[in-house]
Amino acid sequence: MAGLREAKKAQTRRALVGAALELFGEHGYERTTVAEIAEQAGVSPATFFNYFATKEDVVFADQHLYDEILREVFAAADGTEPIAEFVPRTVRALATAPAWSFPLDDPLTAVRARLIASVPALRAGFLLRNAVFADSWARALCETYPGVLTEATAATLTGAVMGALQGGFGAYSGGEPLADVVTRAAEYVVAGFPLSSSDSPSRRSSRRNRSAGNRPRNS
Amino acid sequence: MAGLREAKKAQTRRALVGAALELFGEHGYERTTVAEIAEQAGVSPATFFNYFATKEDVVFADQHLYDEILREVFAAADGTEPIAEFVPRTVRALATAPAWSFPLDDPLTAVRARLIASVPALRAGFLLRNAVFADSWARALCETYPGVLTEATAATLTGAVMGALQGGFGAYSGGEPLADVVTRAAEYVVAGFPLSSSDSPSRRSSRRNRSAGNRPRNS
DNA sequence: GCACAAACTTAGAGTCTCTCTAAGTTTAGA
DNA sequence: TCTAAACTTAGAGAGACTCTAAGTTTGTGC
Secondary structure (H helix, E strand, O other): OOOOHHHHHHHHHHHHHHHHHHHHHHHOOOOOOOOHHHHHHHHHHHHHHHOOOOHHHHHHOOHHHHHHHOOOOOOOHOOOOOOHHHHHHHEEEEEEEEOOOOOOOOHHHHHHHHHHHOOOHHHHHHHHHHHHHHHHHHHHHHHOOOOOOOOOHHHHHHHHHHHHHHHHHHHHOOOOOOHHHHHHHHHHHOOOOOOOOOOOOHHHHHHHHHOOOOOOOOO | OHHHEEEEHHHHHHHHHHHHHHHHHHHOOOOOOHHHHHHHHHHOOOHHHHHHOOOOOHOOOOOOOHHHHHHHHHOOOOHHHOOOHHHHHHHHHHOOOOOOOOOOOOOOHHHHHHHHHHHHHHHHHHHHHHHHHHHHHHHHHHHHOOOOOHHHHHHHHHHHHHHHHHHHOOOOOOOOHHHHHHHHHHHHHHHOOOOOOOOHHHHHHHOOOOOOOOOOOOO
């Protein structure tokens, strides 16, 4: 029964994340001290740093879940699927999986998104984590498609995809489901953006059908 | 006229940047204190924060020069050049202009590049500045090509281009001139990556249309 | 030259993040 | 129950950064 210690740790960790996001949402990130977070969670300030290396880390507590999704997608890949389809499919898997231990409709989820978008230090941390993620993504692509992709091309590709996701996410204003938006962004990156004047935004959907994913192969 | 004061300020600023990069290169970023930088530059620690808001800022002292290059490129643009050509041309302008007040062969330039690549805090700051840069780039594109680009598409595009540059730069190992590498990366983003097996990297220049897959593929 | 105003520099006190160490407390397993 | 490992904690301290008040230098009008 080695469960008691583990359960207590998970509980403390969760209490710290919850307390932090609550206080951040109420008073702002900079104006909330680690001491206040620890007090709200019922532990000492020293314990906070036992669970998170930095104050920033508490906002990205669940980042590692995306790594697992990536691992799963690549574990099921055999390198026969065209890269131009595999990459957008990977993006959709990342966008649709619930990689966050709070439910999507939890207020703290919204607080977290707003913090990352508005606090420069957190945005920088987010971008850094994404860049590291893009690095391992590129490495995995090279291993799954040996000979097809150079390291430089893979790094350029995954960097572009992550950049497109970030840019698209920043300009996202609701409406269309986010998973569709980011998947299309990935398709644009691998297959090219619709930029010629005859390919106006209003006709984008017809172009999208042609590009990747599922079928209508009516070229 | 007020020339003496300006000159002295510029001299102090330059002394601080030089002292900082020298000490960073010698002892590392974290192990160098602001007090040491100030002493080496012959001013008080308080003065350091008169010139730079943070210790990190001293590494990115000349970032604003890229903004000026972007402004110049867009000032000379009239919106008739195809976006698929204009964007890579912009990238080449950014890559070839000497946007750094130390010469390219100055040892401090190499120190700076190595620091940004190896110190997480600096890499994060670099990425944040790039993201802000991508934002204003997207805004300028929307203004130069009204009606052709939505805000979301422009943000996705410039995000992808910056991401591609970062990824390609990270995997850069010399050989080909860097300006060529990043310009080609931008071309990949706007027009699509050469990903099918018949389209090997060596003959990318003959790649013509931007459909997702001209793929004779054995699936 | 001289005095005044603005710009610039500085010391000092203080807050907060983060590190490290040593000591106390709790849990797992014999 | 006893022991060893894991976990928590207080306390001391370094260092980035802020703020204020005081000193110094520079440009301008006389």
